[in-house]
Amino acid sequence: MISAVILAAGESRRMGAQNKLLLQIGSEVLIRKFVESVCASAADAVLVVLGHEAEKIKAVLQDQTVRFVNNTCFEEGMTTSIQSGVKAASTESTGLMICLADLPFAETSDFNRLIQAFSDFRRTDSSLIIVPVYQGQRGNPVLFSAEFRDKILAHKGEGCREIVRQYPQSVREVCMENDNLLRDIDTPVDYNHSQL
Numbered sequence: 001m002i003s004a005v006i007l008a009a010g011e012s013r014r015m016g017a018q019n020k021l022l023l024q025i026g027s028e029v030l031i032r033k034f035v036e037s038v039c040a041s042a043a044d045a046v047l048v049v050l051g052h053e054a055e056k057i058k059a060v061l062q063d064q065t066v067r068f069v070n071n072t073c074f075e076e077g078m079t080t081s082i083q084s085g086v087k088a089a090s091t092e093s094t095g096l097m098i099c100l101a102d103l104p105f106a107e108t109s110d111f112n113r114l115i116q117a118f119s120d121f122r123r124t125d126s127s128l129i130i131v132p133v134y135q136g137q138r139g140n141p142v143l144f145s146a147e148f149r150d151k152i153l154a155h156k157g158e159g160c161r162e163i164v165r166q167y168p169q170s171v172r173e174v175c176m177e178n179d180n181l182l183r184d185i186d187t188p189v190d191y192n193h194s195q196l
Helices: 030-039 052-061 078-088 109-121 148-156 161-166 188-194
Strands: 002-009 045-050 069-070 097-098 127-132 143-146 171-175
Touching: 002 030, 002 078, 002 109, 030 052, 030 109, 045 078, 052 069, 069 078, 078 097, 078 148, 097 109, 097 148, 097 171, 109 127, 109 143, 109 171, 127 161, 143 148, 148 161
Parallel strands: 002 045, 002 097, 045 069, 127 171
Antiparallel strands: 097 143, 127 143
């Protein structure tokens, strides 16, 4: 069972006044486009972690088959959102896919490629960290096997990069056919490029 934890609680300060997850990407709002892609994937459960402008994001996603998780400590950083989502995920989850929601080009097929790789590697390895790679560069989401649940919940650093660094023997890089999982939106310049 794969639980996807979508991080949608951040303040996106580098974007300025606007919440980047509520920006328009083509005909859709970024967070909705992203969530639809994850919901259509082979993930068994989708959790959306809310914080900043929670009601606005919830309104955009109201008809999606997701479970909302409120992170009251979202101002303390991304790790609190990751931990809120992981804590809320079913204890029967064999994999936890930690998703940054600011990837406007991410497609269902990209997520399925990672989930399929997880299933394949799981036949021989129990402790797994699946990382998407395109032309030598690592992207997101990262898919952790359930063996890392407690490590994530006890983690003190920002994000999960340090956990990935600490357990290189568990990391399996999955070569992607495109850079969809590398192209995120952090600044107005990034957003303008996404509209080209």
